[in-house]
Amino acid sequence: MSQPEAFGRYRVIRRLGSGSFATVWLAQDDLLNYPVAIKVLAENWAHQMDIQYRFLEEARILRQTDSTWLVAVHDVDVLPDGRPYMVMTYADQGSVADLVQRGQLPLDEVLRLLTEIGQGITVLHNHGTIHRDIKPSNVLLQSSPVGQRVLVADLGFAKSIDEASGFTAAAGTPGYMSPEQSIPGGDLDVRSDVYSLGAVAYELITGRPPSRPPVRIPPGRIRPGLPPALDELILSALSVDRESRPADAKTFTDRVRTIRMAPDLPQAVPWWQRYRMPWQRTAALLVSLAVLTGTVTASAGSPGLSLTTVRYATQQLRVQVPLVWAREFHTGREVYPAAGTGSEPEPGLLVATDADGWSSDDTRSYGVYATVVPDDRGLGGTGTGPCGSAPRERELDTGVWRGTVWEWPECAGNGSFSSAAVHQPGVPGTVYLEVRQPGYRPDLVDEIINGTSVN
Numbered sequence: 001m002s003q004p005e006a007f008g009r010y011r012v013i014r015r016l017g018s019g020s021f022a023t024v025w026l027a028q029d030d031l032l033n034y035p036v037a038i039k040v041l042a043e044n045w046a047h048q049m050d051i052q053y054r055f056l057e058e059a060r061i062l063r064q065t066d067s068t069w070l071v072a073v074h075d076v077d078v079l080p081d082g083r084p085y086m087v088m089t090y091a092d093q094g095s096v097a098d099l100v101q102r103g104q105l106p107l108d109e110v111l112r113l114l115t116e117i118g119q120g121i122t123v124l125h126n127h128g129t130i131h132r133d134i135k136p137s138n139v140l141l142q143s144s145p146v147g148q149r150v151l152v153a154d155l156g157f158a159k160s161i162d163e164a165s166g167f168t169a170a171a172g173t174p175g176y177m178s179p180e181q182s183i184p185g186g187d188l189d190v191r192s193d194v195y196s197l198g199a200v201a202y203e204l205i206t207g208r209p210p211s212r213p214p215v216r217i218p219p220g221r222i223r224p225g226l227p228p229a230l231d232e233l234i235l236s237a238l239s240v241d242r243e244s245r246p247a248d249a250k251t252f253t254d255r256v257r258t259i260r261m262a263p264d265l266p267q268a269v270p271w272w273q274r275y276r277m278p279w280q281r282t283a284a285l286l287v288s289l290a291v292l293t294g295t296v297t298a299s300a301g302s303p304g305l306s307l308t309t310v311r312y313a314t315q316q317l318r319v320q321v322p323l324v325w326a327r328e329f330h331t332g333r334e335v336y337p338a339a340g341t342g343s344e345p346e347p348g349l350l351v352a353t354d355a356d357g358w359s360s361d362d363t364r365s366y367g368v369y370a371t372v373v374p375d376d377r378g379l380g381g382t383g384t385g386p387c388g389s390a391p392r393e394r395e396l397d398t399g400v401w402r403g404t405v406w407e408w409p410e411c412a413g414n415g416s417f418s419s420a421a422v423h424q425p426g427v428p429g430t431v432y433l434e435v436r437q438p439g440y441r442p443d444l445v446d447e448i449i450n451g452t453s454v455n
């Protein structure tokens with residue numbers, strides 16, 4: 001297909017690539033001054049009703065799910081010659097397949113990617129959809145102010161869970177698709193996607209997809225030094241018998257998160273150094289809001305735990321958080337504190353393993369939320385917080401900070417949750433903090449409060 005000049009108001013810049021059914025173009029929305037990717041159904045398929053239906057169905061699912069972890073569809077239209085096209089978010093950093101080709105990825109990077117891919121597939125499963133073609137080339141990457149973001153793409157084979165349980169034509173990509181997908185007429189459920197997640201995990205770790213099922217070589221034999229729990233998870237996802245796989249994408253992702261949170265997980269390079277490119281591009285915006293100072297110190301009370309200082313310039317606030325939690329952060333009015341109403345953003349600083357999941361009840365996002373509030377604001381643990389039970393209350397005096405800490409050692413099966421309202425005698429303003437951690441370590445909460453400063 002020769003390069004068209006424009007699709008509607010979108011000016012074509014260049015071709016991004018072609019798949020079996022469509023060509024994707026990079027275009028510029030001159031009105032909004034923003035790049036977009038436009039997927040156009042190939043001419044030879046455009047008049048086949050079932051293919052046209054599937055193309056529009058992909059657009060509908062992506063429009064309806066509207067998730068940060070999935071490619072977003074902004075619009076669809078039809079060209080004068082009858083070919084439909086969809087206008088999508090442009091993923092400017094290629095795909096996970098490109099990333100794997102560039103060389104071995106550090107383990108913490110692999111786990112971050114898997115968590116984000118798993119979140120995207122969880123959104124689809126919650127929507128009642130099975131992706132059916134999860135593979136590294138269908139996971140795109142986009143730069144964002146907090147680093148690189150995963151966007152799950154290409155729902156050309158996606159099917160509703162209800163339809164997939166009846167007669168289903170064989171579809172998927174060898175190497176990544178579950179054994180039951182290669183049987184025409186076989187009924188499918190979300191565990192087919194779990195198999196593909198296992199296959200993507202295998203490739204992210206070893207650089208190559210798993211062998212044909214049954215998969216017997218654990219990834220840790222190809223890349224020694226993996227946490228045994230990761231080997232176990234991947235091999236269980238790749239089980240021929242789907243009863244032995246994790247039940248769905250959420251279960252798989254939760255297990256990846258738990259592995260990722262282990263304090264002894266080898267840390268390669270801190271993420272803000274790895275994403276130098278997008279970080280520098282957005283530096284002007286971010287520096288005024290928050291900075292990871294890059295100072296890494298050993299925790300006084302917890303041998304082996306490294307802490308890093310994060311600064312929120314608008315409130316002159318500095319907070320120390322364990323380095324393993326400092327993967328994402330939100331600042332300003334984008335933050336939804338866990339103990340808030342959940343629907344109203346508050347000013348403040350959130351540093352967490354998964355900033356987007358922070359305020360959800362069943363989150364396994366660990367981290368710290370902190371903000372400076374006027375003294376007269378009602379604060380604290382009088383309600384049940386996000387944990388559905390009454391908290392323990394204790395008074396705190398660190399010599400620098402005085403106040404109250406409310407603690408839920410068991411927060412809805414997701415570790416512990418603590419909140420604190422502390423002030424410095426004679427200094428106006430109160431610092432309100434929330435700490436979520438995988439276990440219950442009140443000493444760590446005290447250490448975080450101790451490392452907080454306002455100036």
Ligand SMILES: Nc1ncnc2c1ncn2[C@@H]1O[C@H](COP(=O)(O)OP(=O)(O)OP(=O)(O)O)[C@@H](O)[C@H]1O
Nearest residue numbers: 016017018019020022024037088089090091095154
């Ligand atoms: N939103 C997007 N932003 C940037 N590049 C994209 C986007 N969507 C698709 N691409 C790129 O366009 C190319 C074609 O994508 P498409 O989804 O049509 O096919 P595919 O995944 O390569 O193949 P197939 O559909 O046969 O599995 C791929 O290289 C893909 O990385």
